[in-house]
Amino acid sequence: MNIVVLVKHVPDSAGDRRFTDDGLLDRELCDSRLSELDEYAVEQALLLAAQHPGAQVTHLTMGPENAADALRKALAMGGDRGIHVSDECLAGADYLTTSLVLAKAVQALGYDLVVCGMASTDGAGSVIPAMLAERLGVAHMTLAAQLAADDALLTIRRDSDRGSEELSTALPTVVSVTDRSGEPRYPTFKGILAAKKKPVLSWDLSDLGLDDAHPGLVPATRVLATVPRPARQRGTVVTDEGQGAAQLADFLAAHK
Template identity: 45%
Template structure:
């Protein structure tokens, strides 16, 4: 089974975003790391590979030079190889343009299963996995809370948004996005970190993928940011009530609400 895991380097959640004059995010303005949801996608690929002896896992990212760190993390976690799509013309690409590039890369690699995180911390659109599936003309199983492969059938369990659980299934090739409810990924062992240094990282450009630069970047995107306003003020101070045994916590919460005439 050929598994492609899509990963992304995103700014740290405690970093104030900085914007360039064209209102694109300055990616090297502060600490960054592998998108949290993508950790779970990589972990799910490893779990599948543990059941499929012939499985090959390739991590793919699109972005500037610093994005290679996301690939190195994926290799440390257990991916076998990696592809970095890097081209100055990609600067400012929106979700549609990004999905075009990633779908072309996946198609070039060949795949049975594409795994993605359900959303990225820097945009949270959750749309790119489905867009990629549409471009590849394969099924999309999105927001998987649990993922299983049975007899060449991929089955996911997901929340339907109304509190009920749904089970969806499709046969490869297909695209799956996973949520953080799939399970906590294990911390990589030292030997895995050491072995990751020898794993290959290919660098592809738009020319490699046969994509016209006019179809991506700021000029080729359907969406554009017109303004960016920082959030005003700080969060108000809060009282921590939920500490201690349940009975005493319940009393403190009740007293707190009564004092403020909520009860």
């Protein structure tokens, strides 16, 4: 079984973010990491691979040079190799461009199953799994809380406020997993050392049979303007001298 895991290098959600004049994230001024939600995808892929002797797990990312750090973190958790798609033409890529490039990469790798996180922690669009499956021409299942697979079929459990449902589809397929699918493992020291020796291949557009003239590489969306988040202002302080509750009620009523 060939399992491809999509991983993304994203800005640390706890850090500050800055944008360039053309609306792109200034990656030089922010700390980045493997998207937390993608760690769940890595975990589920590794669990499935452990149940299928001979299975190969490939981690795939698209991004600038430092996006390879996400691959190394994923490989430290487990897996066999990493693929890093990077090209200057992909700066500012939107969902349509990203799904096109990832689909070409997945096709070049060959796959039985593509595992994704439920969303990235930066864009949070949650659309790449569905768009990728459409481009690959296969079925997809989303928001899986539990996975099981044999050589021909993938079965998931999806949980909601109204209950749980079990769904199945034939391989090959694309699936996204939630943060309730099981806690991701921590990379061990041995795993970190082993990750340094695992192959990480760099591909550009030409390796995928694409060039900058391809119409699918022209972003359909772009950022027109960015506005810094306002500085946090000091809140209203109520000194309770017997009327604190009434003052609080008045404040809430005034602000609806």
